[in-house]
Amino acid sequence: MTEVLPPRRKRDGTLKTSLIDAGVDLLRKRGADGLSLRECAAMAGVSHAAPGYHFKNIMGLSTAIAARGYKLFSEAMTTRLDNAGPSDADRLAAICHGYMDYASSHPELFLFIFSGQKFNEADDEFRLYSAKAYSILRETCAPLVPENTPCEEIEVLVWSLVHGYAQLSMTRKKDNPQLNRTWPAFDSLLKHLNRALFAASAN
Amino acid sequence: MTEVLPPRRKRDGTLKTSLIDAGVDLLRKRGADGLSLRECAAMAGVSHAAPGYHFKNIMGLSTAIAARGYKLFSEAMTTRLDNAGPSDADRLAAICHGYMDYASSHPELFLFIFSGQKFNEADDEFRLYSAKAYSILRETCAPLVPENTPCEEIEVLVWSLVHGYAQLSMTRKKDNPQLNRTWPAFDSLLKHLNRALFAASAN
DNA sequence: GGAACTAACTTGACAGTGTCAAGATAATCA
DNA sequence: TGATTATCTTGACACTGTCAAGTTAGTTCC
Numbered sequence: 001m002t003e004v005l006p007p008r009r010k011r012d013g014t015l016k017t018s019l020i021d022a023g024v025d026l027l028r029k030r031g032a033d034g035l036s037l038r039e040c041a042a043m044a045g046v047s048h049a050a051p052g053y054h055f056k057n058i059m060g061l062s063t064a065i066a067a068r069g070y071k072l073f074s075e076a077m078t079t080r081l082d083n084a085g086p087s088d089a090d091r092l093a094a095i096c097h098g099y100m101d102y103a104s105s106h107p108e109l110f111l112f113i114f115s116g117q118k119f120n121e122a123d124d125e126f127r128l129y130s131a132k133a134y135s136i137l138r139e140t141c142a143p144l145v146p147e148n149t150p151c152e153e154i155e156v157l158v159w160s161l162v163h164g165y166a167q168l169s170m171t172r173k174k175d176n177p178q179l180n181r182t183w184p185a186f187d188s189l190l191k192h193l194n195r196a197l198f199a200a201s202a203n
Numbered sequence: 204m205t206e207v208l209p210p211r212r213k214r215d216g217t218l219k220t221s222l223i224d225a226g227v228d229l230l231r232k233r234g235a236d237g238l239s240l241r242e243c244a245a246m247a248g249v250s251h252a253a254p255g256y257h258f259k260n261i262m263g264l265s266t267a268i269a270a271r272g273y274k275l276f277s278e279a280m281t282t283r284l285d286n287a288g289p290s291d292a293d294r295l296a297a298i299c300h301g302y303m304d305y306a307s308s309h310p311e312l313f314l315f316i317f318s319g320q321k322f323n324e325a326d327d328e329f330r331l332y333s334a335k336a337y338s339i340l341r342e343t344c345a346p347l348v349p350e351n352t353p354c355e356e357i358e359v360l361v362w363s364l365v366h367g368y369a370q371l372s373m374t375r376k377k378d379n380p381q382l383n384r385t386w387p388a389f390d391s392l393l394k395h396l397n398r399a400l401f402a403a404s405a406n
Numbered sequence: 407g408g409a410a411c412t413a414a415c416t417t418g419a420c421a422g423t424g425t426c427a428a429g430a431t432a433a434t435c436a
Numbered sequence: 437t438g439a440t441t442a443t444c445t446t447g448a449c450a451c452t453g454t455c456a457a458g459t460t461a462g463t464t465c466c
Contacts, residue, residue, distance in 0.1 A: 011432060011443060032319035033236060037424060047445045049425080054443090058424065108319075114370060116235035116314030134382075153387045156368065157395050164367025165359065167317060179337075184356045192360050196399035214414060214461060240453060250416045252454080257414090261453065 009045045016054045016064075018044040023065045027108040032115045037061060062112075063120040069109035070129035076102035077136050088143045089194060095140050096162045100186055103166035111170060114163075144197050154197070161193055162186070212248050219257045219267075221247040226268045230311040235318045240264060265315075266323040272312035273332035279305035280339050291346045292401070296393060298343045299365045303389055306369035314373060317366075347400050357400070364396055365389070 009015070022043035026034050037058050038048045055061040077098030084094035103110040119126060137155055145151045165186055172179050212218065225246035229237050240261050241251045258264040280301030287297035306313040322329060340358055348354045368389055375382050 009444090013443095015443085031321045033321070036422090038422080048423095049446080050444055052425065056425095111319030114374060115318040115320075116311075116374075117318075118234045118236075150385055150387065152382060152385045153391050156371065156387050157364075157392050160367030160371055160392065161360075161364045162367070163371060164363030164365070167370065168359065168363055168366060171317060171319075179355060182353055182355045184353065184359050188356050189360050189363065192399040196395040212415090216414095218414085239451090241451080249414095251452095252417080253415060255454065259454095 015044060015046060015050065019051050019054065019061065020064050020068055023061055024068070024108065027065070027112055031108075032112055032117070035062065035065075059118060059120055060123075062117055063123045063126050065109070066113045066117075066119050067123065067125040067129050069106070069113040070126070070133050072106055072109065073099075073102045073113075074129060074132045074136060076105075077133070081136070081140070089198070091140050092144065092158065092194075092197075093190060095136060096158070096186060096190060099162045100166060100169075103170060107170055110166065114167065157196075158193065161189060165189060218247060218249060218253065222254050222257065222264065223267050223271055226264055227271070227311065230268070230315055234311075235315055235320070238265065238268075262321060262323055263326075265320055266326045266329050268312070269316045269320075269322050270326065270328040270332050272309070272316040273329070273336050275309055275312060276302075276305050276316075277332060277335045277339060279308075280336070284339070284343070292397060294343050295347065295361065295397075295400075298339060299361070299389060299393060302365045303369060303372075306373060310373055313369065317370065360399075361396065364392060368392060 019040050022040040023035055025043065026036065026039060035058070037051045037055075040061065041048050041051050044050075051061060055064060077095045080094040080098035080101065081091060084090045121127070137159055138151070141155045141158055142151060145154045169183065172183065222243050225243040226238055228246065229239065229242060238261065240254045240258075243264065244251050244253050247253075254264060258267060280298045283297040283301035283304065284294060287293045324330070340362055341354070344358045344361055345354060348357045372386065375386065
């Protein structure tokens with residue numbers, strides 16, 4: 001007589017987080033184009049339209065995932081900074097290594113936030129965490145900026161190198177299999193970066 | 204009596220190209236997640252399933268678009284190289300500028316090929332053109348490699364810097380609006396790269 | 407020129423998708 | 437306990453990629 005109903009999710013306020021978790025899972029399994037609102041809903045054990053309540057549309061979910069991506073990104077750099085030596089070079093190396101930590105432990109998020117997907121740039125969390133990441137870079141680079149040089153020049157130099165390296169590391173299997181044998185470690189690039197930076201200050 | 208039939212596309216062997224054109228258009232208008240087989244078909248004036256004949260599935264179309272992306276990429280570098288001075292530094296600057304030319308004149312393709320989308324890496328054209336791009340880099344960097352240094356170290360240094368700069372230039376509006384005023388030109392980064400490289404050879 | 411053959415499509419169907427409106431239910435508070 | 441509100445469900449719609457089957461155009465052969 002008493003039917004066995006499908007188990008219902010408790011309304012404990014954790015659905016939003018569960019949906020983001022599910023989205024990250026999907027990105028990891030299927031790549032940057034593998035996100036699906038309905039599948040996230042199913043993974044979180046709710047009906048197909050439930051995500052629409054928390055995220056207005058799929059861009060809303062994407063933006064929330066990207067915000068988490070930036071958050072973890074900042075945390076990876078902060079963790080390294082907290083354990084770094086006091087010198088400017090140590091701290092520069094720390095954020096670079098944090099960058100690489102993030103890219104290798106969360107490749108799906110790293111690729112996603114730089115995928116060219118459209119996000120809702122008005123979203124508060126998204127703006128907060130993406131700005132945070134850049135401010136860590138800015139503060140770490142500040143002592144390295146030579147006189148009469150705009151700080152952006154050094155920031156973008158460092159950012160470009162580490163970002164480019166991380167992205168190419170991740171896509172090199174596709175582009176150029178022959179490189180896999182001999183792919184250089186980031187430290188070998190850092191050596192060149194240090195030469196450029198610390199020679200500059202003696203200019 | 205004689206009905207007016209909808210205009211039929213001539214079977215002139217150009218559909219495949221038209222579909223790729225349409226796909227590039229869509230990417231430009233809608234971003235990296237805006238591709239649609241059916242819409243490409245409509246834009247090319249054929250039925251919804253016609254693309255399936257030329258490209259087995261949507262990954263087939265994506266791969267063809269990416270192959271064109273790499274082709275244009277190589278051509279942009281070659282064009283600059285053809286007009287470059289004879290010195291190693293001139294040629295290095297030339298491929299960097301070619302890289303930037305490509306990123307700014309085809310942002311949709313640039314972002315697409317590095318978007319983390321899955322492509323069919325067994326595809327002949329895709330492999331041909333992506334390998335070509337890397338071989339241009341390799342040849343241009345070869346004279347800059349110091350003794351006792353693996354060539355990949357210099358290649359990846361250059362590649363990372365220019366790629367990172369191009370990608371960040373493209374997404375900076377999203378991440379960091381405050382930077383727009385003072386975004387440095389690539390030449391200012393190139394100055395630092397040159398210092399690192401040409402100091403290295405005197406090591 | 408006509409028949410046979412093949413490449414290049416069209417048509418139709420199906421399961422999946424995002425999004426919206428409307429209804430149902432759970433939690434909270436008076 | 438009853439009313440209210442936040443949270444979710446149900447159902448519908450137009451759209452998507454993919455496949456099987458049918459059709460048409462172009463070519464080849466006699």
